Amino acid sequence: xxxxxxxxxxxxxxxxxxxxxxxxxxxxxxxxxxxxxxxxxxxxxxxxxxxxxxxxxxxxxxxxxxxxxxxxxxxxxxxxxxxxxxxxxxxxxxxxxxxxxxxxxxxxxxxxxxxxxxxxxxxxxxxxxxxxxxxxxxxxxxxxxxxxxxxxxxxxxxxxxxxxxxxxxxxxxxxxxxxxxxxxxxxxxxxxxxxxxxxxxxxxxxxxxxxxxxxxxxxxxxxxxxxxxxxxxxxxxxxxxxxxxxxxxxxxxxxxxxxxxxxxxxxxxxxxxxxxxxxxxxxxxxxxxxxxxxxxxxxxxxxxxxxxxxxxxxxxxxxxxxxxxxxxxxxxxxxxxxxxxxxxxxxxxxxxxxxxxxxxxxxxxxxxxxxxxxxxxxxxxxxxxxxx
Numbered sequence: 001x002x003x004x005x006x007x008x009x010x011x012x013x014x015x016x017x018x019x020x021x022x023x024x025x026x027x028x029x030x031x032x033x034x035x036x037x038x039x040x041x042x043x044x045x046x047x048x049x050x051x052x053x054x055x056x057x058x059x060x061x062x063x064x065x066x067x068x069x070x071x072x073x074x075x076x077x078x079x080x081x082x083x084x085x086x087x088x089x090x091x092x093x094x095x096x097x098x099x100x101x102x103x104x105x106x107x108x109x110x111x112x113x114x115x116x117x118x119x120x121x122x123x124x125x126x127x128x129x130x131x132x133x134x135x136x137x138x139x140x141x142x143x144x145x146x147x148x149x150x151x152x153x154x155x156x157x158x159x160x161x162x163x164x165x166x167x168x169x170x171x172x173x174x175x176x177x178x179x180x181x182x183x184x185x186x187x188x189x190x191x192x193x194x195x196x197x198x199x200x201x202x203x204x205x206x207x208x209x210x211x212x213x214x215x216x217x218x219x220x221x222x223x224x225x226x227x228x229x230x231x232x233x234x235x236x237x238x239x240x241x242x243x244x245x246x247x248x249x250x251x252x253x254x255x256x257x258x259x260x261x262x263x264x265x266x267x268x269x270x271x272x273x274x275x276x277x278x279x280x281x282x283x284x285x286x287x288x289x290x291x292x293x294x295x296x297x298x299x300x301x302x303x304x305x306x307x308x309x310x311x312x313x314x315x316x317x318x319x320x321x322x323x324x325x326x327x328x329x330x331x332x333x334x335x336x337x338x339x340x341x342x343x344x345x346x347x348x349x350x351x352x353x354x355x356x357x358x359x360x361x362x363x364x365x366x367x368x369x370x371x372x373x374x375x376x377x378x379x380x381x382x383x384x385x386x387x388x
Contacts, residue, residue, distance in 0.1 A: 006341060007071065008349055009043035009052060010357060010371075011379035016040040016054045018072040019371055025347055025361040028370040034075050035066045042336055044118045045071075045383035052383070053141050055115030055127055060084050062106060063114050065127060067141050071385075078141055079104040081112055107144065117336065119171030122178030128168030132159060132185045136197065147197040155188065155202055162186035162229050162248075169335055170233040172243075182243065182258060187229040190245065190258050203258030204228060226252055226261045232335045234276045236283025244286055244314070246276050246335075251288060253314050264314025269301045275338035279346055279363075284313040287320075287340075287348055287364055289333040299330040307348070309364050323367035324358065331356070336379035343384075351377030 004023030010016065015033030022028075040056040050071045057063035062083030066075045089096035090103070115135075117128035127135040127144065134147040159166055170184035179196040182203075189204035204225040229248035236242035241257040249272070250265030265271050270290040279285035287309050292301045300306060305324040308317045331352035341347040348364050351357045355374035358367045 005385065006347075007045070007383040007385075008339070008357065008359075008370075009045055009054075009072070009379075009381040009383055010351060010374065010377060011040035011043045011054065011056065011336070012355075012375040012377055013039050014375035016043050016052075016066070016072065016075075017371075017374060018052075019357060021359075021370075025341075025343075025359065028359070030371050030374075031072065033375075034068070034072060036061075036077070038064075038066075039114070040066075040378065041114060041116045042118045042379045042381070044120060044381055046120065047383055047385050050383075050385055051140065053118055053125065055118045057081070057114045058083065059113050062086060063108075063112055063129065065115055065118070065141050065144075071383075077104075078144070079106050080115070080135075080144060081108045082106045082110055083113070108146075114167075116167045116169050117171050119173055119181070121173035121175070121181060124178065126171050126181075128171055128183060128185075130165050130167040131161075132166045132168040132188065134168055134171075134183060134197070149193070149198050150183070150191060150200045153191070153200055153202070159185065159188035160228075170230075172233050172235045174235065175237075182233055182235065184230040184233040184245070186231070187227075187248075189226065189228040189230050190233060190243075192258055203254075204230075205260055207254075207260035207262040231274045232276050234278045234286070236278050236286075237280055239283035242283045242313075244276055244278060246273050246288060248272070248294070251276070251314055264310070267310075267317035268308055269319075272298070273333075274335040275333050275350065277338045277340045277348055280340060280342040281344075281346075282311075285309065285311050285363075286314070287338065289338065289350060291332060297330065298332050303327065303329050305329045305331070307350070307360075307364050307367070320360075320364040320367075322365060323360075323369075330354075334378055336381075337377055339380045339382045341382045341384055347382070349380050349382065351380045353377065 006021040008019035017032030043054045045052040052068040054066040062081040064079045089101040112129040114130045119126045125137045135144045172182040174180035227247045231246045243254045252261040273290040304326040306319040331354040338350040357371040359370045
């Protein structure tokens with residue numbers, strides 16, 4: 001049973017952190033860093049068991065997934081690929097001993113350098129990598145295999161890297177159907193499976209132009225597709241086919257599981273941004289953090305921070321600024337840097353590349369800085385023990 005506590009799982013460039021909140025979300029404490037100081041791109045948890053997983057790595061360490069069975073107090077790594085450290089330590093036993101390095105089996109050799117995203121559906125745990133591939137584990141992250149249906153997709157030769165490389169950065173599951181899932185890849189777009197990953201369909205088509213939405217995209221080849229540089233993907237809870245994405249040119253909505261997308265950016269101050277969060281019960285309410293543009297610095301417009309909320313599926317937007325810095329604010333919120341809880345009213349959280357974490361327990365009306373001076377925040381997720 002839960003005592004009402006809530007935990008923010010934070011991935012940073014210098015390890016994983018856990019922010020422990022009390023039942024009314026008014027007091028927070030910070031634990032960490034964990035995971036050996038690795039770059040941790042994403043942390044997720046199982047609310048039923050308190051098990052956490054953290055994915056990350058880099059050229060030096062190689063890639064891996066860390067697991068904790070005690071809400072993040074202790075961790076054990078599962079190494080997936082080798083890094084520069086392994087090659088160096090293998091040739092210099094004294095150096096290896098000084099670092100406490102041990103020769104670990106890396107089942108994927110040098111196939112990828114980082115784990116970028118994690119997702120759980122049913123009894124399976126998934127991991128997205130850089131360069132882009134999808135892994136699956138049936139034993140809570142102890143062993144992994146490639147999802148060949150996506151890795152060997154006919155379009156794979158056309159995938160090209162975004163500014164951060166070719167990364168599989170978002171994994172979205174359908175809680176009602178563990179065989180159904182969507183992933184986002186930069187810069188290849190959105191892919192969906194209806195059969196547990198055996199086959200995948202690329203879903204980047206614009207909505208039918210007959211509805212008056214037009215049939216072009218400013219940041220893509222104008223051949224009826226959205227931009228392939230999708231930044232983040234969210235599914236609306238309780239809404240069978242309702243999806244949202246932030247891509248390299250705005251916020252887009254699909255009513256049919258990604259088969260057709262329409263632009264809902266009008267009303268936002270910019271077409272560029274990274275994160276999205278959808279309300280846990282109202283699929284027409286969502287939040288985003290627009291930035292001033294791709295080449296203009298990637299910070300809040302006019303250097304004044306705001307989270308923008310829509311209550312009508314992107315039909316209109318309002319700026320929420322209470323408690324956020326309104327002068328000389330140059331932070332960035334990255335693609336996995338925003339999350340929400342399931343309470344009423346819903347809580348919303350985001351982390352910045354300047355090491356702050358902000359929290360709202362009134363659906364974005366007001367904000368409080370609950371952590372500061374952390375390393376660059378790469379991802380924020382919420383764990384509510386005992387919730388589903």
